[in-house]
Amino acid sequence: MADEDLIEGAVRTAEREVIEISIPGSVDLVVLARFAAATIGARAGFDLDEIDDLRLAVDELSVSFGPVDAETRLRYTFLRDGDAVHVRCTREPSDEESDGGAGHSERDLIDWQQARELSAQLLDELVTRHGREIAGGRSVAWLTKQRGTGAA
């Protein structure tokens, strides 16, 4: 089952729960996504190293979008499904809908090509699987981390 279907169709039980947060494209708010990742990782029974890995991996999902302005929102959906955590980060509006213009400010100072390459290396090691896709016209970056797997 695709991660999107898995999350959309999730019924909350003791083993399954969904947490959603939506934040403006402000660089100092991604910490909220990291906090949510740590919390749901703990609820999935991850050990401390796995929680640290999940926090970093969720941070890296936002990097995959490159510069985003204050008009953009990043919507994170976390699904805890037994001992696995699925995360989808959706950029709203999409790249095409965004004016892509003013407001990037300090994000423009980042070498995004290099950051993306490093980010991909990190995600390969930190999570069970990850990817990018277009869903409903929106850019989505997603990951799955299974407890007891990965290089943690």
Added chain:
Amino acid sequence: MEGSMTSPPQPADGALDLPTLEVHGELDLAVAPWLRDQLDALYVGGADSIVVDLSDATFLDSTALGVLVGALNRSRERGGLVHLVVQEPQILRVLAITGLEDEFALHQDRVELQRRKGEQ
């Protein structure tokens, strides 16, 4: 932004005699532009090697790591090194995953750095 501090080049009888930047807290996209500015400042005097003290840093993502790689390239162009003082396992793990642990000069603490420099 997390707390941070830049120190000017230290005298030879101090802990270090290289331009040094101390950073603490979580080094992410929110901090990366600031980090780049601070590192740029270290090279203004013509330094080839610098020290980035991450002893009190707890998190490093790809954007901040990219800034450190930029400094590494700059130092190498001048025949120098970037010394990282780092103990945090998660940061060491990031360096290992990206294959950069052998590119930077890593030290557990400033005492070790000073000792290694003394041996050179």
